[in-house]
Structures are given as structure tokens and as C-alpha cells.
Amino acid sequence: MGLIICGKHGESGFTDRVSKEVASCIDDGTPLKESDLKVVVIRMYDEDEFLGTNKYLLTEKEFKKSGIPEVSVVDKESTYDVIKDKLPRMEGACSSCLNNFYKNNDIDPSSIDFERL
Numbered sequence: 001m002g003l004i005i006c007g008k009h010g011e012s013g014f015t016d017r018v019s020k021e022v023a024s025c026i027d028d029g030t031p032l033k034e035s036d037l038k039v040v041v042i043r044m045y046d047e048d049e050f051l052g053t054n055k056y057l058l059t060e061k062e063f064k065k066s067g068i069p070e071v072s073v074v075d076k077e078s079t080y081d082v083i084k085d086k087l088p089r090m091e092g093a094c095s096s097c098l099n100n101f102y103k104n105n106d107i108d109p110s111s112i113d114f115e116r117l
């Protein structure tokens with residue numbers, strides 16, 4: 001997580017794996033339900049070594065369009081690139097704005113399981 005200067009929150013944490021569509025809903029205050037959101041999970045291995053998990057927050061619509069599975073396990077950079085290419089553009093969001101967005105939409109961040117802030 002990096003830092004940004006948010007128009008509402010000043011210097012703030014930045015969550016980068018938020019799709020453009022989700023980010024614009026956060027910006028505009030467009031209401032979304034939990035069922036409108038989808039977290040795509042990519043688990044990365046190098047041989048048998050577990051490298052980590054990347055999670056991406058998409059709208060359900062973007063997820064359907066992307067055609068990628070909800071959870072992928074990759075052990076090669078080339079496989080990872082194929083999946084990343086199919087993901088919609090990521091825009092990222094201010095972490096405080098994302099938290100407010102959850103609150104305003106009655107979304108439980110732990111059930112979304114994207115990033116617990």
C-alpha cells in the first residue's frame with residue numbers, strides 16, 4: 001500500500017488493486033451492493049514456494065466480462081501475465097474513501113475480504 005493525497009482525507013493510504021469502475025463508484029458515491037462487487041484472487045507460487053496472494057476488487061459486471069476465475073493459482077510469471085491482461089484497468093482508491101464506501105453501502109469489509117483496513 002502506498003500513499004496519496006486525497007481531496008477529502010489529505011495524505012492517506014492508497015489501495016492500488018481497485019478497478020476503475022469500482023473507483024469511480026467510490027468517487028461519485030454511486031451506491032453498490034455487496035453482490036455487485038467481486039474479489040479476484042491470484043495465489044502465486046514459485047515451484048513449491050508460496051510467494052503471496054494478490055487480490056483485486058472488481059464489480060461483478062467487470063468480473064463476468066473478464067472471464068477469469070475467481071481464484072487462480074499461478075506458478076509462472078507468464079501465467080500471471082495472462083490473467084493480469086484479462087483484468088480490467090486498475091485505478092486504485094484512497095483507503096479512507098474505500099472504508100467510507102463500505103460504510104455508506106452497508107458492506108461488511110470482512111465478508112468482502114479484500115483488504116481489512
Ligand SMILES: [Zn+2]
Nearest residue numbers: 006009094097
Ligand atoms: Zn479519501
